[in-house]
Structure formats: structure tokens, C-alpha cells
Amino acid sequence: MMKVWLIHLSEPTHSDKWGGVGLHFWDLSDHFQHQDKSITSINFLRYLEQEWDRIAGNEFAYCNRLRANDYISLFEGAGFDVCRYETQEDQEARRSMKDGFMVDERFGITVLMIFAAQASGLH
Numbered sequence: 001m002m003k004v005w006l007i008h009l010s011e012p013t014h015s016d017k018w019g020g021v022g023l024h025f026w027d028l029s030d031h032f033q034h035q036d037k038s039i040t041s042i043n044f045l046r047y048l049e050q051e052w053d054r055i056a057g058n059e060f061a062y063c064n065r066l067r068a069n070d071y072i073s074l075f076e077g078a079g080f081d082v083c084r085y086e087t088q089e090d091q092e093a094r095r096s097m098k099d100g101f102m103v104d105e106r107f108g109i110t111v112l113m114i115f116a117a118q119a120s121g122l123h
Helices: 002-010 014-018 049-056 068-077 091-098
Strands: 021-027 080-089 109-118
Touching: 068 080, 068 109, 080 091
Parallel strands: none
Antiparallel strands: 021 109, 080 109
């Protein structure tokens, strides 16, 4: 998935001649949680890659598991200056991590918004 994002971010756009800027918003939660309130917004992060591909590796149930730091790295790697980013934490996800849900702490972030400019763009 990260390769696809890198290709997309590096493709020229019409805004290139103006030093384009962009505002991007992601829901980083487990989309299955929107229908099943018995699971947390970070439930999908408990699965190993092979298990997750079996559960959701298809066009009907696909949900990528990139995290906020992955998106920021992708933008920077594609030559964008990340002028600002904001995140929102899910407090229920934080509580479940404290109660033994074993995932990295940065996974408590479930919303990301990035404002980025091409390296030659205005800030």
C-alpha cells in the first residue's frame, strides 16, 4: 500500500506550476468498528499482516492500517513540506491499551489531518 501512495504523491498535478498545497483528512480507525460497537477503533491493529489479509484483504472489506506517522513520512518522502498536522486520539482506544490491548502507543490516534505544500510552494 505504501508504494501506491508514493506513486500517487509523486504524480504531477495541475497545481504544480503554482507550488501546490493540499489539505488531507483520514479516518484511521477500524472501519468495521463503525458497524460493530463491541470492538474498539484500533481492533484491526491486533492482527498480524497475514491474518489481516485473510480477513480484509479484498475489495469489499479493505481497510488500510497505515498510521499517522506513515502518512507524514509518505508526504515528506514525496517532496512535500508538512506545514501542519493535527491528530485526534480515541480515549476508549487509549483505555483498552492500558487494560492490556497490546499495540504500540501511537496507534491510539484515529484521526489525522495534514496541510502540506510542495517543497517549492508557499507556507
